Each structure stands twice: as C-alpha cells, then as structure tokens.
Amino acid sequence: MQFNLKKILGIVALSLMAPFFASAQNITVSPNSSNYWQAGLISYMGRVMYSYADKYMISAAVRSDASSRLAKGHQWHTYPAVSVGWNIHNESFMEGSRGWLDELKLRVGYGETSNQAINPYQTLGSLGTRPYNFGETTYAMGYFVSTLPNTELGWEYSNTWNYGIDFAFLQGRLTGTVEYYSQKTHDILLNLNLPSTAGVGSYTANIGSTQNRGVEFSLNATIIDSGDWRWDAGINVYANRNKLVSLASGQTEDRGNRWFVGKPINCLYDYEYDGLWQKGEEALMNILQPGAAPGDIKVKYHGEYDAAGKPVRAIDENDRVPINADPNFLGGFNTRLQFRNWDLTVLGTFQAGGILISTLHGSSGYLNMLTGRRGQLKVDYWTESNTGARYPRPGGLNSNDNPLYGSTLSYFDGSYLKIGTVTLGYNFEKIGALRRFGFDKLRVYATAQNPFVLFSDFHRECGLDPEPNSRGTENQASAGYLYRQKVIGTNTPNTRNYLFGINITF
C-alpha cells in the first residue's frame, strides 16, 4: 500500500524587457504563469508468485487504485494481472537438445492496467481569464466558463494479452525474443472539443476505445569469436498497429477532434497531395479548382463523376480524408567488431513507412509561403521550365499568405536508417611502455555521433534529422496540429558530433 501526495508549486517569473520604455525594467509575474496543483493517489496491491521445479512459473497480482483526479463514484478501479511461464528447455523431453539449446521459454500473460494521466481538477471544469481595461488605467479581470465539469470521468484502462518466446542457442551465442501483444484500451481519457453553440470550448471525457496490436522481435548474436576476431551484433524490430475501435457517442467519426473509427487515433485529417497542375490540364483544373493556374497544388478528388467522366463538383471539405501516419515498423541495431586491440562499434535505428510532419515546409510554419519578399526555405519550386518540382509556383493561389493546400507539403515519407554512433577505438593494454608510466589501461577512441541518415526523403530534402522534435502545437508560427501529434518544428536540431577521447586507468 502506498500513499502518494504531490504538491507542486511553480512560479515562472516573466521579465518584461521593454527597450522602448524609458523607465526601469519590470519583473512582473502574470497570473497566467503561476500554478499550484495537488493530486492524490491511493493504491493497494498484492502479488503471489510460485515456481515449480524451475519449469513452471506463475505470477498473479491484484491492484486497486483511487485517484483524486477522477470524478466521485468513479475514482476506484480494481484489476488483476496473471502470467505464466514455461521453461521448455528444462523439460525432460528436451534432453537431447542440451548441447545446442540453452534456453527456450514460453511466456503468456494477461493483465489490466489503468491510467489517470489527466490534469488535476479536470472533473471540476474551469474558468478562463480575460484581463480588461476600462479607460487607460483602470483594470479588471474577467472570468468565463472555458471547460465544463464532468461528473462521469473515470479511469482509462487497458487489457493486454502478451505472448513471448525467449530463446538462447549455442552456449549463448545466439539469443533473442519474439513477442506478440494485443491490447485494448477502454474509456480513453482525452479532451473533447465541443461545437461553438455549446457555449463552452471543451471538456475531458472517456471518449472511446482503441486497440493496439504489435510484434516485437530481438536477436543478439556473437557471430565470430575465434582468435583475434570477435563480432557481436544485435537487432530489434517492432511494429504496432493502432486502431480506434469505437467512440463513446456511437458515431463513426468526430472530425472536429480528428477521431475516425477504424483508423489510428493519431491519424491526420487533410487533403492528399497529388502533384502540381501542369499545362494541358486546364479542363480538369477549371472544374476542380477554379482560379488555379499551372503550378498550383493539386489535391486528390474523392467525389463522384458524371456520365462523361467529369467531376461533379470542385474540391471542397469532403476531399479532406483521414490519413494513417503510423510507421510500418521500427527498430534498432548494434554491432561490435573487435580485431586484436581495435574495436569498432556501430549503433543505429531505422523506421519504415509512416508520415513525418514537417511544419517547416507546410502552412503552419510560415517559412514556405512562396510569396512576398521575405525569408523563405530553399525549395525546388515550379516554374515553366521546371515543371517536375514538388513545390508550387511562387505567387500562386494562396490562403492566409500560404499556398492553397500548403499543409499537404508538410508530409514526408517517414522512413529512415540512422547511424547513431560509430566508434573506433584502440586499446593500448598490452604495450609494455604503458607500465612505465603507471597506467594499467589506456584506450584511445574516436566517435562520430549522427554521422549518416540514409533512405530518408526528408533528410535528402533539407538535411535535418527525420525524427519529430516538437508537439503538434509547438515551435511553429501558428499551431497547425493537435498537441498529441508529434511534428518537426523550429526546435534545436540534432547536431553531428565528432569526439576524440582517451580512457586512462591507473
């Protein structure tokens, strides 16, 4: 049993450096930047573990939690977890394999976990503030209802089935695991946006259920181990498929909140980029996008065609579709090669598929406007002699100063292979001269961090690291995505480092 009490007191001081003011600089603390919150959690837990003859193992646990953040009547949740393991390699029928099989273990588990990761006080609703002045120097603070209370807010909980096999062959030369899991999460806790006519912006609710299914695979091997050579390598690959199974309201989609049943919960909702309009396509262009010209962005049409094969309407809101941005699989690898005193280590990560959102190239960053006399990202844009470009013609159709449908320019294929570190070292261990100086060990090494990125469209396009570095509402001129989506924004980019070092032991 544990008590968990957190009190956080944070004050952020804002320094109002106003060079235009002749008076002394002020430090004022805006009420919007001061915060205090307190949350409580009560938990009870019990666990039983039993193992028989190192062959059969079972572990069972029960947990009960209550959180202050949830609504009264919904604060407690009790849930079990059971797992069994079977050391197959210790079975009598596996005697014959003792020479080459070191370990073969089968694991099956079922568990329930729960989550209450919402901010404290969400069930109470809140008032927003509106500071106002009456006349030049009379000030007052206004309050209005900005989030509604929710008296039904309860735990978000997940059921997970997990199946795994651990194995080791050839005296530990080859080890690995394979795992498959299937997880269903119910009563997801998320902020639900309400239409304007509700009179209130949003409230937190249990909005539906999602499903995650995935496979994880990892393998470690000592490939060569004879004489002066030794080569170890390891690789792990994992893939996850996420799907929104149902919404609490019973609807099949909630466009305002970007939830579509049958699609991942973090899918995109946008037009689909379909190249640029070229000369000769005017007939189609004038139907789908009146006012466009060759060089403007073309997006996919999802409407109907008439008997003559012509689209029946222009591009509009119905051509925005949910787009799956999740990757196909991800993973990492490491390898170490040793020859006498030399060693070479390479670490890397990779991803296949998925969509990388780069706000630098899209509408929300305001860096790729292709109009006006201002700072502009270096991109290959359409001109009459360069019709194969990805980016539209400068000064084309625009909306809010950005090219029309410019948000479709943010999406890049998310695949990449990144070499994270390459280290080359030399061990001076056996050289006698060392002892004279009193050293026991001396190692010299050179490391390159983030030396290469391969197979990445985005990296080829602009040289930046192809992994998101910001939340969907951050590091861009105007928030283009939801907070829970990860994007590339104007955050400090990854650096490539070259290090030289010496390790001395004495």
Add this chain to the structure above:
Amino acid sequence: MKKLTYIITAFAAVVLSAASCNKILEEQPRTFFEPGYFQTEAGVEGGLTALYASLRYVYGQAYYFNINTTGTDEATYGQSGDGNFKDADLSGVGSLNASSSRSDVLWNTVFTYINTASGIVENAEAVGLSDALIAEAKFFRGWYYFQLVQTFGGVPLDLGSGDLKFNSTPSRTSVRNTVPEVYKAVFSDFEAAVNDLPDKPRVIGGVTKNVARLALAKAYLTFGWWLENPKNIPTYPAADRKDLNGHDATWYYTQALSICETAIANPGPYGLMTTFRDVNLAANDRNKEILLWADHTEKSEQYNGASLGYSSGNAPDNFAGWMMNWNHGTVNISGVGCIQREACQEVGRPWTRMAPTHEAIAVFTSQDITKDSRFEGTFTTAYYGNWEKAGKEDESVPGANGMTIPRGGLVISFIPEVLDDIVYPDAQSNTNGANVGAGTVPGRADYVFDLNGFSRIAFPALWKLVGQRNDYDKANALGSPNAASTRPYSILKFSDFYLTAAEAAFKLGNNTKARDNINVLRKRAGVWTYKQSARSAYVADFSEELADATPATITLDYILDERMREFYGEGFRWFDLVRTQTWAERAGTYTISGSSWGDHKPETFTRTIENYLYLRPIPQDQLNGMEMTAAEKAAYQNPGYPVE
C-alpha cells in the same frame, strides 16, 4: 497461530489507517476558479468584465472587419490581400463558403459569452446583484444575438440547457431558432436594458440607458425591414414574415424613430463632438460621441491583452487598422526612405489587404470636400517626411519639378479627382515617382496620385483606425509601430441616432424628419478647426452651405451615402447594405487601378451577389463538431452554400 495473529493485526492496522485518508481524494483548486465561482458576487462581476473583454475578440479583429467591409461598396481587396479578402470580394478571384467565410469569427467567439451572460443573469438574483448589473449582462446577450441574427439568420437560443439558460452540459447537438424567435429574445433583453441601465456609465465605457437605446432602435429598424422584405430576399430557417409580438413593420419604424428622438432629447453624458475630425482623433479617444467601444491601453501589456511591442495579427489585438493602409515605407527618394513607419495615426503599420474603390471615394467627392470635412476626417491623403526620426541626416530630398522637399515636408499626396496635368512615370524607379510610381503636377514639389492612380497598392489610407502611441518622443523617435493599436475600437456612436432616425422616418414617409436629422450631421461636418492634409489649423464653418445642399427629397441611396460619409471603414457597412437590401445594386461593380506600382489605369470589376449570400454560411467547424446525421447537418447550413 501467532503468525496468523500478526497478519490479522497488520491487515487491520492498514485498513484503519486507510479509512482516515480519504481526503487525499478530495480536490480543491487554488490557482484558478471553477464554475461554482459564478455563484459569488465577485464571480458575477468577473463575468461582466469578461463580457466587455469579449468585444476585443470581435471588434478590432481584422478578418471580421474584412468580411463586413470587403465586397461592399466601401472596399475591395488590396495588393496583399490573401484568400480571406479575395473570397469576401465576390469578384471571381476566390470562393466564399463555410470554410472560407470569415464571419466565423463572430460565430466562434460569441456563444461562450452569451452563455456567460445567461449564467450571470441566473445567478445574480441568488447573489443579490442589482438590476443595473443584470441589465448589463442582458445588453451583451442581446447585442451578440442581434449580430448573429443579422449575419446568419436564425440561430440557437438553446445552448444545451434550455432557451437563454446557462449551459453546463457538453451538448453536441443544436437546433436553430427562426429569425422572429431570435428577435423576440433580443428585444426582451434590450428593453430590459433600456429600463434598468443607469444614465451614467458604471465604469469608463460601461453600457448605459442610451447605449441600449441605440442598440434597440437599430434592432427595431432592422427587424422592420425584415418584416417588410421589399426585395424578397429569403430567410432561414423557414419562417413567416410575422412578428411574434404581433406588430408590423410600421410599428417598428415608429418605435425606432421615437427611441432615437428620446435619446437625442436626453443625451446624458453623450453628445456630438464639435468637428467630425474630433470624433475619430486618437487624442480624443473615449469621447462623448462614442457610446460603446472595445478598449485597449498602452499602459499595461497584461490588461491590454496584446503585446505593446509587436503583434503578428491575432485577436484580441486591435489590428483592423493595418488592413486599409498602403505600404508608404516603399517611398524612397535618392536613397532616403522618406516616410518612416511611425506609431502615429498619420502613418501606422501597413498590410495593404484592403483598398477603397473609386466609387467609394466618389461618394465623398460628390460633396464639396473643401466644405464637407468628412473626407479629410476619414482618409490620410497627405504624407509628410519623418526621415530624421530614423537618424537620416538629410536636410532635404529632391522633389518633383526640380523643387526640394525639406525635412518634415509634404512628400506624397492623394488627390481624389482626375487631373489633366499630372504626369506619371513609366515604371517604378528610384529617380521618378518616389519609387512608388507616383506622378508629378506642375508647380508642386510633392509626388501625387490622382484618382486614376488610386490602385490596390497605393491609395489614401483609412485614418480612423490607425494606432497612436503616446509613450515615445514624438519629435525624435518612431515609437512601436508594429504593435497592434492600443486605441479603443469604436462600436456604437451617438451620431447613429440621427441616421437611424432618418432612415426610420424615411420608411414612414416623413421626409422632413429624415432631412432634419441628416442635416444635424451635415452641419457638423461643415465645421473645421484643423486641416489634416495641410497639417495646420484651419477654422471655418460651412454648416449652412452643406445644410442647403441637402436634396429636398431624401432617398434611400442618399441615406446610405450619408452613412458611408459618417461611418466609412468602421466595420459595419455590410449590415447596412443587407438590411436595406441594396447590396447588389450598390456594390455590384467597382473600379480601381491594378496591383503594381505605377499602375494608373482604372479597371471595372463585376461582383456576383446572389440572394443566398445575404446570409453568411454557418462555419464548417460548427458542422464538424456536432453529433447529428448528415441530413440534419445539411439542413443546419444556410441554403445556397455547398454542404461539406
């Protein structure tokens, strides 16, 4: 056995101590308020302040200013106008639909505050609040419903918990009431406000009896027109042209007229300023002619709601004044940028998003603008050099015709007529046309744009809304011109009583009353104390000449012309044209020169203004956010707009 006893004791101890810690599960916020706060007196007053603050999110918001001005007979899109402005222009360069119409600013902002107002009204009685304070909340609720019904047609009175009730349920469905139902609620709120509000404002800029009277008179007038519907413009949701209180259009016109006359006879602390220029002059902000404004201040960044140094153009900043302002910073003579961007009303920050049409200028010049001060009091037509404030030491720059322009001298002039002797350069260049393709006129040192040169890129800027700062050395520095305006944004003016009375009298066939009311403002327009274009004092009084020049028979066109001369560029023109159903006839074509420097060839453009456009589309976000069937959503949208 002993072991079992220990286990039981330990377990019991745990259970007992657990029972006493249930207050761990209690929540008590300490840095913000939750909706229960509205049941206290301080909470209700905080709610009222929020209602005033909400005005900043609608008035001063440049894109909302745009949707009520671009596409009318006042303005078209400027050279830098993007989709927001081109869509509103209805001239074939954009498309106005549920995702593009910027009337969404109104819809997406005001329901929260309507809800807050209903909450105040409900809780106020329990708290023992005075009727006057309840009436302030009712005024705001009525005002926002009045704006909504004029813009969209019938709108929902029930936000989720009943008609005009405070909603605290997460409601995701909505049903639109009809136009007469909404007006019934509006009248009830405004009438209570007229009854209970004090004569003098509770706070600076607070609403009073006369503010409510003007709002009520305008609502009566607008509803009278809706009942009469002379041009057969359809309404939505479907409703008979019948008043739920049983009155007819004539009754409403009569009421509107009599309310205006009562207010004029009992002005309280309000009244007309001596000259027209004084009404909108920054130094006179919050004067007695302005009944309601969205306030800002340069003395406190926090309570201003916007940065005092730089704004990137979002509500609640007051940035509407940037829209109809041309890029005077391009003016360059011999390497000197003559017109430096300064935080003063004569210069300001230019976004060149909107431009006045030649027809709009003609409405002003149809009067003798040497006598009628309203043209000078609306537009900036003269730009003086202020390059020394940026540290440039030149004593003078070469002007036109071999003459020189001294420091602080006149550099650029906009003359609103076609001049026979003006010579334009062929193209923008550094030695001709002051780098902006301006022309020269014999005998003048300044560079001139005549009416043909009024283009989408160079035009007389709207002087009224430009920000003015008082916290910098005006003789030697430029201030913070890139911040949003710290001036209040005017919403209702005392002069509107006269024009509303004139229109109501006209509808009742009372030509004399219409003419007399119009003449009050025309006489005031004839009084001069200062000439903006000459930057010098000028005392003159042409009241009698202007009053005599008023036509003997007042027509609707004349009333609309007078409304433009009085209220040009204040962000309400679309309502005037839609109420009087004259939008297509007055704004169907417009003339303006092109989008490049040096373009002085006027072109005429045609707008397609169909009847369904008289109601703006319900914003797409609203439709996306509702949990209703596709058929119900299609029925929720105003007819004529593509359903998405």
